[in-house]
Structure formats: structure tokens, C-alpha cells
Amino acid sequence: MKLSLKVWRQKNKEAEGQFKDYALSDISPDMSFLEMLDVLNEQLLAKGEDPVAFDHDCREGICGSCSMMINGKPHGPESMTTTCQLHMRKFKDGDNVVIEPWRASPFPVIRDLVVDRSAFDRIIQAGGFISVNTGNAQDGNTLPIPKPDADSAMDAAACIGCGACVAACKNASAMLFTAAKVSHLGYLPQGQPERQRRVLKMVEQMDGEGFGNCTNTNDCEAACPKGISVKNITRLNKDFLKATIFG
Amino acid sequence: MSSLLHFLRSTVFTKIVMATSGLLIIGFLVGHLLGNLLMFAGPEKINGYALGLKNLGPLLWVVRIAMITAFGLHVWSSIELALRNRAARPIAYDTKKSLKSTLASRTMLVSGMAILFFVIYHLLHYTFGIIQPNTYYAGGYRMESTGEIVHHVYNMVVAGFQNPFIALSYMIALAFMSSHVSHAMSSAFQTLGITNPNISKFTSKLGPALAAIFLIGYLSIPIGVMIGVIKKAPPQEHVLE
Amino acid sequence: MKLESNIPSGPIEQKWDKHRAEVKLVNPANKRKYRILVVGSGLAGASAAATLAELGYNVDCFTFHDSPRRAHSIAAQGGINAAKNYQNDGDSIFRLFYDTVKGGDFRAREANVYRLAQVSVNIIDQCVAQGVPFAREYGGNLTNRSFGGAQVSRTFYAKGQTGQQLLLGAYSALSRQISAGTVIMHTRKEMMELVLVDGHARGIVTRDLVSGNVESWAGDAVILATGGYSNVFYLSTNAMACNVTSIWRAHKKGAGLANPCFTQIHPTSIPQHGEYQSKLTLMSESLRNDGRVWVPMKANENRAPHDIPESERDYYLERKYPSFGNLSPRDIASRAAKEVCDEGRGVGPGGRGVYLDFSAAINRLGEKTIAERYGNLFEMYERITGENPYKIPMRIYPAPHYTMGGLWVDYNLMSTIPGLHVLGEANFSDHGANRLGASALMQGLADGYFVIPYTIGHYLAGVKPGSITNDHPEFKQAVEDVKGRISTFLSINGKRTTSSFHRELGMLMWNNCGMARSESSLKEALQRIPEIREEFWNNVNVVGSATELNTALEHAGRVADFLEFAELMCIDALQRDESCGGHFRTEHQTEDGEAKRNDEDFCHSSVWEYSGYTSKPTLHKEQLTFENVKLATRSYK
Known part of the structure; x- marks a missing residue:
């Protein structure tokens, strides 16, 4: 199939970026979206031009590296799918495809489609952990955890940190990301001792990074390739209120 | 103490302010609607209700100040949050599609601003009588029960809505208001951390339901006037026109 | 090169306890004077960096990803083994040890494997305490599934994302130390060279993948936890960026590389x-x-x-x-x-x-x-x-x-270069010629959480902390070498892309040194590889400049090292004239097509010493002795 691409090109953080148009032919519907970009890059390299830089690594939907806005949707048209798992059979011959980086001031563009997502790491560093040194642990079965709680914790913990929630949110809010971690640890008995401190610290960091705030439109949930629920945001709010009143 | 400081500085706090003030305003809207529907019960009822409110005295001022405060905080928090949101995405997307968000949820700022203008307009119209002074000062009403002469709220409203431009402006404003309310309820409960699944199942439907009730309820009055279900009260004797 | 495995004496059940009681310690007040460089932030790297920092050491941790959470450990799906015997189905430390040695077709070091089985139970406890949401029964207890090569249910899992959850656990522990200031995290920095001073590993050279800056870092010890080299086949289940560079650079500086031909083909x-x-x-x-x-x-x-x-x-x-x-x-x-x-x-x-x-x-x-x-x-x-x-x-x-081969390490996980420790898939230690399912996560975390924190002290106790800085001429030289190499890539201006070379090499390796190998296929590969390498250095086209984010340059550096490493892999496969585990020489099979070992001649680990770009590497052998498991033909019938 043939495609017309419109891709954001930007040399570095400081440089001005602009869109460039590329035409591709002979794209197989069995290719993944990133393999399609590989084809583009091979062609650019053959012409001695700079390839389009984009973050990617595992190409099986789990590392959370890939991050691009495809035709106005984070990770493209298929729900519950990362860009690397999106396949060209979801497009039609002759389609126009607009490819942009995540847009948020805490995610500055480094080059082309690559953005700096270290703000997420700093949110985790602010409190997204349980303070237990290696060797401190008691037997794994000492604390029975009801299966529904363990399952809910797992659902929240499935976050891959890709940033699609921020990209999709009209306010560029990182609430779903932050809430997923708060919720994951909040569901578990091990997470209780630091529960209040954690939510206060993480929200403080999230605000400090300059993310927008949540207006509960729920686009984040729809954009999340792992289907993290906005219920986690409600839980974060509840924990936050509790921590303030009783903390 | 330090956690309280965190709380006050955080965006989550600002949102809690927005949610609680919004819920207060919704509470007011319910009361206001019930009062307004007395238009269908005739001049004696609605004029008596207006008089009752007036006679509340200081209590009325408590309610008024509470409403002004709620409204003020609601506007303040929305400005605060909107400015942050704008700063969070300085460069817009070339192409951006919404996913599961409703139009109402994405246009809260627009509908909110429309409501703000409407409220000012509404106060100038029926509270301060500046928009249509001739209908506002349309004379008094003698209460059949007590014989007391009171402000003729009933006729004022009827006369107001008999003007098709006025009626239309109210209808447009009501559309914005119901759009705003339809997202507001579930959003407020999410912000306030209501995690109980049974409650949140209920609250997610409450917003659209209230929006519909407000729309139908409030619209019924201008429409009632326009189609003649609510007519101007006949002139009373002993009352100067 | 001398191979001293430093295996403690005594019965196998007591070796680790005995060793822990005997290794030298660094006292708590002195720990903060030492700086340890950890390269890699996957299960092994992150767990080591976090744990060493908890102990009081200063740690610098390096990853070429944008975040430590992206390491390829994250993609492991199935689970992690531990000899908990929660299922009451007859599991024990000995049985896990036995299964692992047998699964590895008797080409692993007994003492290391036994230790791995011992600490496996601590790993589960540690991960649970960190909040890893393992699957549970309705009663609230941990549940298990069974996995290939075992007749007991000993695999703990978190849906199909066990690697992700374990890595996020280690990442959270690492994040805690980063916020405490005990770990300095360096993201988007790729290790390009190892620096030796007086024969000891004392630092590394990195390239900042965003700015292109080439920098050097000095420490009192270096830990490599940089994963495996399956991408030598071009097509593999590894992430795109997985590479052999760091261990190959260490090998060229003198670290023995063991059993490079032991690669695992996942069914x-x-x-x-x-x-x-x-x-x-x-x-x-x-x-x-x-x-x-x-x-x-x-x-x-x-x-x-x-x-x-x-x-x-x-x-x-x-x-x-x-x-x-x-x-x-x-x-x-x-x-x-x-x-x-x-x-x-x-x-x-x-x-x-x-x-x-x-x-x-x-x-x-x-x-x-x-x-x-x-x-x-x-x-x-x-x-x-x-x-x-x-x-x-x-x-x-x-x-x-997965690649079972890697840098040779002794019982303390130290390579043949003093001070250079190697953890996880990057070392050769525990899986022999074949790794059992759900054992990679176990080994990575065992090395990082429970082995290196003890054994590195043994080395550091003999080192004066902070005695070397990156002003030392060796560092200057290493930086110049790296810069020279980068400018060579950029000046070739040939006709072919790096990917085309990678693909060509991968195809050759898959056909000639993949699931089945023979003397003729390996000899053919050994003839072809230098030719491809030659063409690469004359005809590759690397666009862009050195001072920017340049993915073409990154890939070229990695493929250049694969092109050297592949040759060693084939040499090793040719030398090991037997079939064992994942190494299947078609000349050596039983009548019904099973791998036929030759314990007489090949009951050893082949450890290769680098001896120059054009000369053949030198082979050293670490003889394997089996005192607790009887050498037997593997049978799964």
C-alpha cells in the first residue's frame, strides 16, 4: 500500500521544528507501524538524510518507549495498543498519516518524535516505592492479600509509563500515571505505612513538573495502551483528602 | 501542618474547591427551580414565595453571601486551573482527536463563561430591574390571603418572556448550563474521591439526569409564557396599575 | 589469564553460608567512601544499584534508555522460579538446583547454581515486600504455575507481565535511592569503553546519546549488568537496542568470555x-x-x-x-x-x-x-x-x-579483570548450556539483591577508596579512543546502511550458528564474517554528526562490535565438538536426534582470551566437577 506521511522534524531541544511530507509505497499490511518507519528511515539513510528519531525498544508493547501521536491519537487508531504493536492493516491504501511527538511542557521534544519523559521518573522518585531495604522482608505468605485487591493492584501496576495519558489529555495532566502508582501500592497491605506520605509527595512533584490538572474527561483512560482505569484517579483524590485531613 | 500546606498549594486542592463550590451551586439551582416552578401555580403562590424569601431577613443574606462566595471560588478555581492547563501545553497538536470524552466535558470553560455572563445578565434583569425597567416596575400585587401589597414577580416574569429575544437568550443560556451540569456531577464526585462503585454508578448518571431536569424545568417557564400556558394575571382592584 | 573460580570448600549446602562468614567486610562508615559504577538498569543492574546504595556505597548507575524502567527485563512474561514449595508438591532447594543443572545439560558450575536456588526464596519475599503484585489464590496466598523442565509448580507470576512487575519493583527501590541521593542515575548514556588502571577496572567511558558528549567516570569498582547478545542474530526476541558492546569492550580489555556459543532458542x-x-x-x-x-x-x-x-x-x-x-x-x-x-x-x-x-x-x-x-x-x-x-x-x-554465555566470573561474580563484576545475563554463570524457563529473572535478581552486595565488599576491602580520578591518563586515552572510533564511523561515507550489515550477519549466524551447527556451517561462517566486517568498515554509511542525537551512529557502534563478537561465537561453537543443551552440533546426536554430550572432552567452560584484532583468541578451560549431581544423559521421555 501507499502512504503519505506528515512527520514532525526537529533537530534538537532548542531548534524550531516543522512538519515534513514523505511518500511511501510498497508498505505491507503485516508490518508494524514502527517497521513502516524503519522502511522510511532506510530510504532516508540511503539518500544520506537524517533518519526520523523516535523512541522504541522492546517492540512488544511493554517497555513504554514508543510515543507518538498518530492522526491525532496517542499510539494511533487502535485502542489498548502501543505504537509498536499497531499494524499497518489498520490503515488503508493512500491514507494520510500525521505523526507528532507528545506535546506537554514537562515533556520537551529532544529530537523529532523523541521527548524527555524524565518527569515521570521524578514523580516515582518522590514516593512511588515502599521503603524496604533488601533483606528486610518476611516470608511472602505472611501477609495474605485478598485476590481482588491483588488483582486491582496488578491492573494499576500494568502502567508502562509511556505518557499517552498526558498526550491525550486536553490539559496535559499526569493524573492517570500518578494515580496508577498511588493506587497500585495503596491496594496492598505493604503499601499502607507510607500511603499518606506517598500521595502528598507524588502529587506535589507532579504539580511541580508543570503538568496540567485533571478535569475528569477520561480521555486518558481511552488512550492508555494498558487500559488503566480512571477509578485510580478517584482513589488518588480520596487518599489525598484523607492524608490532608488525618495526616 | 506541613501536609495542610501541601494541600492548599496543590492542584488537587484547587479542584476540590471547584467541586464543592460547584455542588453548592447545583444545590441552589435545585431550590431555585422548585421556587420558579410556582409560576405554574399562579401569581398568589409565586409572589407569596418571593415575599417569604424577602422576609427571611438576615438569613437571606447568609444564603446570598454563601452563594456569592461559592460562585466566586468556582470562578477563581477555574481561572487558576485553566491558566495551568494552558501552560502545560504551549504547542498545540496539528491533529488532535478526542477519545471518550464528552463535548460537555471538553467545553466546561466555554459553558462556564457563558453561565457567568448569563448570571450577571439574569441578576440585572430580574433582581435589579435594569434590563427591562418597565416590566420590573410593573406595579404591585395584593396578596389575596393577607391583603398585603407585594412586588408582582409573576407579571414581571411573564412580561419579560413575552419578549422573544429575552426568551431566546434564556434558552441559549440554559443549554450551556445543562451542558455544564451534565459533566459537573460525575466530575465533582471523582474529584472528591467517591470510590464506592455503587455510589459512583449512581453519580455517573446523576449529572446527565440533573442536566435534563434543569433544562426541562427551567425551559418550561419561558416556553409556558410563549405558548400562553402562563398568562399575565388579570388586573386587581384597589391596586394602582 | 588465570581462572580462579574461588568456590568455597565444604558441602554444597554450606558453601554460601561459609563464604558469607568468611568474606572480607567494609565497615559501614567506610562504605560511603567508595563509589561503584553500575552499567545497566535491568533486573540485575537496578537491584544491585539499589541494594549497594542501601548498604551505604555511592553508586552511579548508567543506562542508554530514557528511564531505568525500560530495560529489556521488562519484557519477560512468564514468571520467576523459587524453591518455596508452597504447593507442597515436593519442591526443595536441592530439586531446583538439580533441575537447573540438568536443564543446563551439565555445563554450569554446581556451587553457583546451588546458591541461586538457595536465595531464590529470598527474592520472592523481597519482591512481595516491595509491592510486586504476584498472582494469588482466593485465600490470599501466593499461587504458582508450572514451567518447562520441571515437574513441580514453583513459578511465581504476575499475569503475563512478571518481568515488568519485578523490574518495576527494582526500579522503585532504585528510585528511592535516587531520591535519597545515594544513587546518581545517568540516563541516555551508553557505555563505550571500560577503563583499566594498573590492571583493575576503574571506570568507564560513555557517550551521551542526546548531546553526543563523550565522558569518563571513575569508581572503585565497575559492575556490568548489560544483558545478552541475542541480537547477533538480527532477528531475536530481544529489544532493538540490546547489544554486546559493553561485554565485548571488557573482553577486549582482558576479561575472559565464556561459552559464547551457548545461546537459547525459545520455542x-x-x-x-x-x-x-x-x-x-x-x-x-x-x-x-x-x-x-x-x-x-x-x-x-x-x-x-x-x-x-x-x-x-x-x-x-x-x-x-x-x-x-x-x-x-x-x-x-x-x-x-x-x-x-x-x-x-x-x-x-x-x-x-x-x-x-x-x-x-x-x-x-x-x-x-x-x-x-x-x-x-x-x-x-x-x-x-x-x-x-x-x-x-x-x-x-x-x-x-537468551544467551547463556557471557563474561566469565568467579564465585564472587568478578571477571578475570579485578574489580569488574558481571551480573545477570551478561555473565555466564548459572545456566550452563540451556536455561530453564523462569530462571532468568531469578538469576538477575539473585545476583543483584543477594550475591553482589556480599561479594563486592570482599574486593573493595582491598582497595583504597577514591584513589583514582578520571584525570588519570588511562581515562584520557580511553576517551580519545572512543572519539576516534566515532569519527571513523562518520568518515566512511559508504553505500550501505548499518541495518543491511546487521541483517546479513544475523542471517548468516542464524543459518550457520543457530539451532543446529556443524563443522562445515561454522567454517563457512568463519570465512564470511571477516568479509562482512571488512565491507562494513569500507562501505557503511553513517549519516549525521557526533554531537547530536544520532540513532544511525548508535546502531553502527553496536553492529561493529557484533561483527567482531560473532566470530568468537563461531570459534567457540566449532571448538566445542559435542552437542549440549542449546548447542547442537549435527555431527553429535543420538539415533533419535537428541543432543549427544561428550563429557570426556568437554566437561568444561570454554573461556576465551582476546589476543588482538587479527589473531585467534586463546582458549582457557574451567573444568566442571559434579559432586552432587550425577552426570547423566538428559532424558525428558
Whole structure:
């Protein structure tokens, strides 16, 4: 199939970026979206031009590296799918495809489609952990955890940190990301001792990074390739209120 | 103490302010609607209700100040949050599609601003009588029960809505208001951390339901006037026109 | 090069305890004077960095990713083994040890494997305490699944994302130390060179992938936890950036590289679908718990799978290995798949695939149960292939997945270069010639959480802290070397892209040094590799500049090292004139096509010493002795 691409090109953080148009032919519907970009890059390299830089690594939907806005949707048209798992059979011959980086001031563009997502790491560093040194642990079965709680914790913990929630949110809010971690640890008995401190610290960091705030439109949930629920945001709010009143 | 400081500085706090003030305003809207529907019960009822409110005295001022405060905080928090949101995405997307968000949820700022203008307009119209002074000062009403002469709220409203431009402006404003309310309820409960699944199942439907009730309820009055279900009260004797 | 394995004396059950009681310690007040450089932030690197920092050391941790959470450990799906015996099904530390040694076809070091089995139980406890959401029973206790190569249920899991959850656990521990200031995290920095001062590993040179700055870092010890080299095959289940560079650089500086030909081919990957393919996607081995593997009885079958009656299907794993059946170890399952495809009975485009069929399990347990167990894997399969595995059997084929070989380390996980420690997949230590499923996560975390924190002190106690800084001439020299290499790449200005070389090398390695190897295939490869390398250095085109984010340059550096490393891999495969585990020499097989070991001549680890770009490496042997497990022919029948 043939495609017309419109891709954001930007040399570095400081440089001005602009869109460039590329035409591709002979794209197989069995290719993944990133393999399609590989084809583009091979062609650019053959012409001695700079390839389009984009973050990617595992190409099986789990590392959370890939991050691009495809035709106005984070990770493209298929729900519950990362860009690397999106396949060209979801497009039609002759389609126009607009490819942009995540847009948020805490995610500055480094080059082309690559953005700096270290703000997420700093949110985790602010409190997204349980303070237990290696060797401190008691037997794994000492604390029975009801299966529904363990399952809910797992659902929240499935976050891959890709940033699609921020990209999709009209306010560029990182609430779903932050809430997923708060919720994951909040569901578990091990997470209780630091529960209040954690939510206060993480929200403080999230605000400090300059993310927008949540207006509960729920686009984040729809954009999340792992289907993290906005219920986690409600839980974060509840924990936050509790921590303030009783903390 | 330090956690309280965190709380006050955080965006989550600002949102809690927005949610609680919004819920207060919704509470007011319910009361206001019930009062307004007395238009269908005739001049004696609605004029008596207006008089009752007036006679509340200081209590009325408590309610008024509470409403002004709620409204003020609601506007303040929305400005605060909107400015942050704008700063969070300085460069817009070339192409951006919404996913599961409703139009109402994405246009809260627009509908909110429309409501703000409407409220000012509404106060100038029926509270301060500046928009249509001739209908506002349309004379008094003698209460059949007590014989007391009171402000003729009933006729004022009827006369107001008999003007098709006025009626239309109210209808447009009501559309914005119901759009705003339809997202507001579930959003407020999410912000306030209501995690109980049974409650949140209920609250997610409450917003659209209230929006519909407000729309139908409030619209019924201008429409009632326009189609003649609510007519101007006949002139009373002993009352100067 | 002297190979001193430093295995403690005494009975195997007591070696580790004895060793811990005897190793030298660094007292708490002195720990903060030491700086340790950890390269890699996967399970092994992150757990080591966090734990060493908890102990009081200063740690610098380096990753070429944008975040430590992206390391490829995250992609491990199935689970992690531990000898907890929660299932009361007869598991024990000895049994896990035994299974691992046997699974590795008797080419691993007994003492290391026993220690691994011992600390496996602590890993689960540690991870639970960190909040890793392992799967649980309704009663609230941890649950297990079974995995290939074992007859007990000892695998702990978190849906199909166990690696992710364990890595996020280690990442959270690391994040805690970063916020405490005890770990300085360096992201988007790729290690380009190891720096030795007076024969000791004292630092590294990195390239900042965003600015292109080449910088050097000095420390009192260096830890490499940089994973495996499956991408030498170009197509593998590894992430795109996985590479051999850091261990190859260390090897060139004098670290012995052991058993590079021991690579694991995973039996359940989605078959290749086209030329343009960039990587292979693994389907968790846990699928073999409920899926039945089969191919048509007759060659060149054209019927759709459900049109082939039961009587014309060959459930070849169940037929050949009745007691382990579909759960036979990875190397055996992989080779069996290759065999039936070689006979022309393979299915799907190109005939390189076998069916993994869930219809029996769905009939027995219902679609809901199967969806609970494997839902996310089924979805992933459907996304990639466009076929619904609830209705049509999956098609799978083996793919390079893990490399058992790596830098040689002693019992303390120190390489032949003093001060250079190697953890996780990057070392050679625990899996012999074949790794059992759910053991990679176990080894990475064992090394990082529970071994290196003890053993590194033994080395550091003999080192004066902070005695070397990066002003030392060796550092200056290393930086110049790296810069020179980078400018060489950029000045070649040839005609071919790096990917085309990588693909060519990968194809050669897969055909000649893949699932099956022979003297002739290896000799052919050994002739071709230098030719490809020669062409690479004359005809590669690397665009862009050195002072910017340049993905072409990054790839070129990695492929250049693969082109050197591949040769050593083939030399090792040629030298090991026997079949064992994942190393299958077609000359050495039993009558029914099983790997035939030669314990007389090859009961050793082959450790290679670098001796120059053009000269043949020197072989050293670490003899393996088996005192607790009887050397026997592996049988999974």
C-alpha cells in the first residue's frame, strides 16, 4: 500500500521544528507501524538524510518507549495498543498519516518524535516505592492479600509509563500515571505505612513538573495502551483528602 | 501542618474547591427551580414565595453571601486551573482527536463563561430591574390571603418572556448550563474521591439526569409564557396599575 | 589469564553460608567512601544499584534508555522460579538446583547454581515486600504455575507481565535511592569503553546519546549488568537496542568470555512474516501449560487446521517425550519444531511454524478460564497476526531469546579483570548450556539483591577508596579512543546502511550458528564474517554528526562490535565438538536426534582470551566437577 506521511522534524531541544511530507509505497499490511518507519528511515539513510528519531525498544508493547501521536491519537487508531504493536492493516491504501511527538511542557521534544519523559521518573522518585531495604522482608505468605485487591493492584501496576495519558489529555495532566502508582501500592497491605506520605509527595512533584490538572474527561483512560482505569484517579483524590485531613 | 500546606498549594486542592463550590451551586439551582416552578401555580403562590424569601431577613443574606462566595471560588478555581492547563501545553497538536470524552466535558470553560455572563445578565434583569425597567416596575400585587401589597414577580416574569429575544437568550443560556451540569456531577464526585462503585454508578448518571431536569424545568417557564400556558394575571382592584 | 573460580570448600549446602562468614567486610562508615559504577538498569543492574546504595556505597548507575524502567527485563512474561514449595508438591532447594543443572545439560558450575536456588526464596519475599503484585489464590496466598523442565509448580507470576512487575519493583527501590541521593542515575548514556588502571577496572567511558558528549567516570569498582547478545542474530526476541558492546569492550580489555556459543532458542515465538521484520515476538512459554503442539502428519499439508482430523495430526512433543510432553525444555522443544519443519510439515507462510492449539483446553476449562490465564497473550497474538487464537490454533516457531554465555566470573561474580563484576545475563554463570524457563529473572535478581552486595565488599576491602580520578591518563586515552572510533564511523561515507550489515550477519549466524551447527556451517561462517566486517568498515554509511542525537551512529557502534563478537561465537561453537543443551552440533546426536554430550572432552567452560584484532583468541578451560549431581544423559521421555 501507499502512504503519505506528515512527520514532525526537529533537530534538537532548542531548534524550531516543522512538519515534513514523505511518500511511501510498497508498505505491507503485516508490518508494524514502527517497521513502516524503519522502511522510511532506510530510504532516508540511503539518500544520506537524517533518519526520523523516535523512541522504541522492546517492540512488544511493554517497555513504554514508543510515543507518538498518530492522526491525532496517542499510539494511533487502535485502542489498548502501543505504537509498536499497531499494524499497518489498520490503515488503508493512500491514507494520510500525521505523526507528532507528545506535546506537554514537562515533556520537551529532544529530537523529532523523541521527548524527555524524565518527569515521570521524578514523580516515582518522590514516593512511588515502599521503603524496604533488601533483606528486610518476611516470608511472602505472611501477609495474605485478598485476590481482588491483588488483582486491582496488578491492573494499576500494568502502567508502562509511556505518557499517552498526558498526550491525550486536553490539559496535559499526569493524573492517570500518578494515580496508577498511588493506587497500585495503596491496594496492598505493604503499601499502607507510607500511603499518606506517598500521595502528598507524588502529587506535589507532579504539580511541580508543570503538568496540567485533571478535569475528569477520561480521555486518558481511552488512550492508555494498558487500559488503566480512571477509578485510580478517584482513589488518588480520596487518599489525598484523607492524608490532608488525618495526616 | 506541613501536609495542610501541601494541600492548599496543590492542584488537587484547587479542584476540590471547584467541586464543592460547584455542588453548592447545583444545590441552589435545585431550590431555585422548585421556587420558579410556582409560576405554574399562579401569581398568589409565586409572589407569596418571593415575599417569604424577602422576609427571611438576615438569613437571606447568609444564603446570598454563601452563594456569592461559592460562585466566586468556582470562578477563581477555574481561572487558576485553566491558566495551568494552558501552560502545560504551549504547542498545540496539528491533529488532535478526542477519545471518550464528552463535548460537555471538553467545553466546561466555554459553558462556564457563558453561565457567568448569563448570571450577571439574569441578576440585572430580574433582581435589579435594569434590563427591562418597565416590566420590573410593573406595579404591585395584593396578596389575596393577607391583603398585603407585594412586588408582582409573576407579571414581571411573564412580561419579560413575552419578549422573544429575552426568551431566546434564556434558552441559549440554559443549554450551556445543562451542558455544564451534565459533566459537573460525575466530575465533582471523582474529584472528591467517591470510590464506592455503587455510589459512583449512581453519580455517573446523576449529572446527565440533573442536566435534563434543569433544562426541562427551567425551559418550561419561558416556553409556558410563549405558548400562553402562563398568562399575565388579570388586573386587581384597589391596586394602582 | 588465570581462572580462579574461588568456590568455597565444604558441602554444597554450606558453601554460601561459609563464604558469607568468611568474606572480607567494609565497615559501614567506610562504605560511603567508595563509589561503584553500575552499567545497566535491568533486573540485575537496578537491584544491585539499589541494594549497594542501601548498604551505604555511592553508586552511579548508567543506562542508554530514557528511564531505568525500560530495560529489556521488562519484557519477560512468564514468571520467576523459587524453591518455596508452597504447593507442597515436593519442591526443595536441592530439586531446583538439580533441575537447573540438568536443564543446563551439565555445563554450569554446581556451587553457583546451588546458591541461586538457595536465595531464590529470598527474592520472592523481597519482591512481595516491595509491592510486586504476584498472582494469588482466593485465600490470599501466593499461587504458582508450572514451567518447562520441571515437574513441580514453583513459578511465581504476575499475569503475563512478571518481568515488568519485578523490574518495576527494582526500579522503585532504585528510585528511592535516587531520591535519597545515594544513587546518581545517568540516563541516555551508553557505555563505550571500560577503563583499566594498573590492571583493575576503574571506570568507564560513555557517550551521551542526546548531546553526543563523550565522558569518563571513575569508581572503585565497575559492575556490568548489560544483558545478552541475542541480537547477533538480527532477528531475536530481544529489544532493538540490546547489544554486546559493553561485554565485548571488557573482553577486549582482558576479561575472559565464556561459552559464547551457548545461546537459547525459545520455542514459542510468533513466526517471521516478512523481509522487513525488525524483531520477533515471544509468546510466553507458560502457554505450553495448556496448549498442545502439533503439525500435520503429512508434508505439504494445505488444509486449514480445523479441517485436519485428529488422526492426521502429530502431537510430536507428547509422542516423543511422554512424561514432559508439551513442557519439555526449551532447547528440546525448539529443535523438535525445526525437525518437523525440515521434514516439510511446517505450517503457515514459508512453512516455518507449528501449531499451538488451545481447543482441548478451551473445551476442558472453558474460554473464560483460558482468557484469565493468557488473555493478554492471546490479544497480543491477534494484534500481530490478525488471527484469533481462541478459534484458530496459534502458529509458533523458535527464535533466539537468551544467551547463556557471557563474561566469565568467579564465585564472587568478578571477571578475570579485578574489580569488574558481571551480573545477570551478561555473565555466564548459572545456566550452563540451556536455561530453564523462569530462571532468568531469578538469576538477575539473585545476583543483584543477594550475591553482589556480599561479594563486592570482599574486593573493595582491598582497595583504597577514591584513589583514582578520571584525570588519570588511562581515562584520557580511553576517551580519545572512543572519539576516534566515532569519527571513523562518520568518515566512511559508504553505500550501505548499518541495518543491511546487521541483517546479513544475523542471517548468516542464524543459518550457520543457530539451532543446529556443524563443522562445515561454522567454517563457512568463519570465512564470511571477516568479509562482512571488512565491507562494513569500507562501505557503511553513517549519516549525521557526533554531537547530536544520532540513532544511525548508535546502531553502527553496536553492529561493529557484533561483527567482531560473532566470530568468537563461531570459534567457540566449532571448538566445542559435542552437542549440549542449546548447542547442537549435527555431527553429535543420538539415533533419535537428541543432543549427544561428550563429557570426556568437554566437561568444561570454554573461556576465551582476546589476543588482538587479527589473531585467534586463546582458549582457557574451567573444568566442571559434579559432586552432587550425577552426570547423566538428559532424558525428558
